[in-house]
Amino acid sequence: MSVTVRVPAKVNVQLAVGAARADGFHDLANVFLAVGLYDEVTVTPAEQLRVTCSGPDAAQVPLDRTNLAARAAELLAARHGRTADVHIHIAKDIPVAGGMAGGSADGAGALVACDALWGTEASRDELLDICAELGSDVPFSLVGGAALGTGRGEQLEVLEVGGAFHWVFAVADGGLSTPAVYREFDRLTPEAPAPKASAALLDALRKGDVEALAGAVANDLQPAALSLFPSLSGTLAAGTDAGALAALVSGSGPTTAFLAADAASARRIAAALSASGTCRTARVADSPAPGATLL
Numbered sequence: 666m667s668v669t670v671r672v673p674a675k676v677n678v679q680l681a682v683g684a685a686r687a688d689g690f691h692d693l694a695n696v697f698l699a700v701g702l703y704d705e706v707t708v709t710p711a712e713q714l715r716v717t718c719s720g721p722d723a724a725q726v727p728l729d730r731t732n733l734a735a736r737a738a739e740l741l742a743a744r745h746g747r748t749a750d751v752h753i754h755i756a757k758d759i760p761v762a763g764g765m766a767g768g769s770a771d772g773a774g775a776l777v778a779c780d781a782l783w784g785t786e787a788s789r790d791e792l793l794d795i796c797a798e799l800g801s802d803v804p805f806s807l808v809g810g811a812a813l814g815t816g817r818g819e820q821l822e823v824l825e826v827g828g829a830f831h832w833v834f835a836v837a838d839g840g841l842s843t844p845a846v847y848r849e850f851d852r853l854t855p856e857a858p859a860p861k862a863s864a865a866l867l868d869a870l871r872k873g874d875v876e877a878l879a880g881a882v883a884n885d886l887q888p889a890a891l892s893l894f895p896s897l898s899g900t901l902a903a904g905t906d907a908g909a910l911a912a913l914v915s916g917s918g919p920t921t922a923f924l925a926a927d928a929a930s931a932r933r934i935a936a937a938l939s940a941s942g943t944c945r946t947a948r949v950a951d952s953p954a955p956g957a958t959l960l
């Protein structure tokens with residue numbers, strides 16, 4: 666018997682970053698939006714814990730105990746006094762190390778899948794607790810939709826979204842390390858003010874107003890990502906020239922995100938980005954997308 670869970674990628678429509686805290690993390694006002702690019706995590710009983718991965722970026726995914734899906738299985742098993750004797754297979758479609766929370770998605774997916782396989786019946790709060798232990802972005806992968814993350818991004822307030830938004834994601838050649846991007850942010854921003862969610866942005870999401878959302882998106886990590894990966898400015902310009910209403914780095918990057926007026930415009934922007942030679946590939950995706958879902 667196997668259990669499969671589908672989990673979405675995310676884009677940060679606002680990422681306001683404060684100064685580094687004593688524990689090394691940064692306080693955030695992190696407005697997450699789940700987008701329709703998905704990994705599927707399948708768990709099957711096995712003699713011992715084992716991780717496999719398929720998909721175009723599979724070679725970049727660690728298959729040892731550092732994989733967030735393996736860590737999720739072990740944390741749930743430890744809390745319920747059992748061993749994590751499962752084979753976890755990740756069918757990976759989310760770009761790796763791209764600022765779209767693919768590892769976090771697999772962590773949340775494995776957690777929900779193991780809970781169902783083992784019949785542990787963990788409460789939603791326990792699952793969210795384990796997610797926060799796994800990483801700052803993992804609770805959002807469980808919840809999906811749209812949410813404001815405060816603290817280091819793990820304390821979530823669900824947000825209302827009044828309509829669909831159409832996106833294009835340009836996948837870069839190579840990845841960026843999240844800690845390295847935060848360190849570069851610290852270097853570039855000696856006195857970061859306390860992070861605050863934008864009222865205009867939350868209003869645009871609530872109304873499903875794409876023009877207003879385009880005017881309000883903001884990513885404080887973008888200058889740091891561009892500093893470490895300067896060619897991304899060419900990708901951003903190519904998407905804007907192709908008609909994107911807004912262009913920004915997704916989280917810590919190097920994936921870039923383009924907000925389109927409608928689905929047809931998204932397809933045109935993706936084709937133009939693919940032909941531009943400024944990215945490895947371009948993908949279209951709609952939002953909001955549901956969180957971790959048992960298939």
Ligand SMILES: C[C@@](CO)(OP(=O)(O)O)[C@H](O)COP(=O)(O)OP(=O)(O)OC[C@H]1O[C@@H](n2ccc(N)nc2=O)[C@H](O)[C@@H]1O
Nearest residue numbers: 689690691764765766800801802817843844847916917918
């Ligand atoms: C930047 C964001 C935006 O959503 O995601 P990505 O774009 O990388 O996917 C997140 O803040 C990444 O969250 P996540 O990838 O879960 O980070 P964690 O595993 O918790 O932490 C990895 C490292 O990132 C830095 N970090 C993370 C979160 C935070 N609020 N402040 C930080 O300074 C720390 O250096 C930490 O050691």
Ligand SMILES: Nc1ncnc2c1ncn2[C@@H]1O[C@H](COP(=O)(O)OP(=O)(O)O)[C@@H](O)[C@H]1O
Nearest residue numbers: 726732733761762763764765766767768769771
């Ligand atoms: N299941 C997983 N999928 C992808 N990367 C993972 C996974 N588990 C751990 N990692 C590690 O996390 C790093 C960040 O990957 P990812 O979560 O895809 O990107 P990001 O943090 O930029 O959203 C990878 O370089 C990899 O070493």
